[in-house]
Amino acid sequence: MKILLAEDETDLARALVAVLKHSGYDIDAVENGEEAVERTRQSAYDCMIFDIMMPKLDGIEALKRIRNSGNVTPVIFLTAKSEVDDRIAGLDAGADDYLTKPFAMGELLARLRSLTRRTGSYTPTKLSFGRVSLNVEDQELVSENSIRLAGREAKLMEFLMLNPEKKLTTEEIFAHVWEDEQDKGIEIVWVYISYLKSKLEAIDADICINGNEGGSFVLTKMDVMTALS
């Protein structure tokens, strides 16, 4: 599981990184809201932990921008002030939970577990990117044509469409899409990426998946030149 931490207090940030790593999470740490927004454009996270008071861009403003881009990753706010206004603003901006400082590490970890196990319920039922849309419930992929995806293909397509234009590693994809079937070999990722590449072509999509076997993959819009060829 990959976590994004945005916290400008160095000591607290260092302690959080240590504890989260120790608990088995992959963690990216940044020091302000601007960097946090930038990171969410590049990588896919399972959960994000944001401080509210941060230089450059505060946590609330950062989250608003992230939510506006269509990102639905769960977010926990950390706030020094226990004031009601702050919590309301945070939750209204799209936060899923909050903790007031000081907090017990055990409680943060429990809230992380609680939010990440409910990830599925945050996913919208219809995702779109370019001219392509995915009806998550019906597993239907639509562009010029429509096609029905098999269960695991739909899950992979959903993960890609929730994270367009981001580099997703084979390992990350495997961990997300085959989380309940880790006994499968990781080579399965390439097979399913291949299915989706062909299926996007079959519906005459204006988006494609770039990347090679074993490496990172990016769901991206085709530039006009490749679309015409």
Place this chain on the structure above:
Amino acid sequence: MCESIYGKYREVLEQIMSSFVANLHQYNKKVYEETGYKLFEHLNSRIKEEESIREKCRRKDLPENTHSALAELKDAIGVRIVFSFIDDIYKSIAYIKSLSDCRVVTEKDYIRHAKPNGYRSYHMILEMSVPYEDVNGNYPGKYYIEVQMRTIAMDSWASLEHQLKYKKSVSNQALIVDELKRCADELASCDVSMQTIRNLIRKA
């Protein structure tokens, strides 16, 4: 019974059809010899039934005569080729286009652009230049062949959909139409998966 709408050209049609079909079988055999796999699964051909071509003339407001049947309508000769894999359809299209006595009049790719009901197939109308006189008095003459190419899955879907079309009233019509569409999209998905698996096997 009145004279055939095809008049004296009936036999010529048969000959054009069988030489085109023989050419395709020959090509299929060649691919088999080179790769060990058939390019297409099977092929059907027919001269359009007397009654259905007359009906089509009436529907299109054309006089019911030989000129309409051979020069206005372009599906007196029909060939349907059924494939196991999608890529082989496009390979065959390229082959047909390379034939020197053949010009593509129209082509419709309902595989890449399926009809709203889910129908998938590749249609071409070919104009064949042949050593027989045609209905306009040209020599070499020009005759038309309609070619439909699709996978086995698309073919069985089309025959099921056909049953619906010719049934006067189906009580749960809307439901059946929706389910057929879903089924077409699932079959298309399988066709693409099988093609992808074949590519993975060949690359391995």
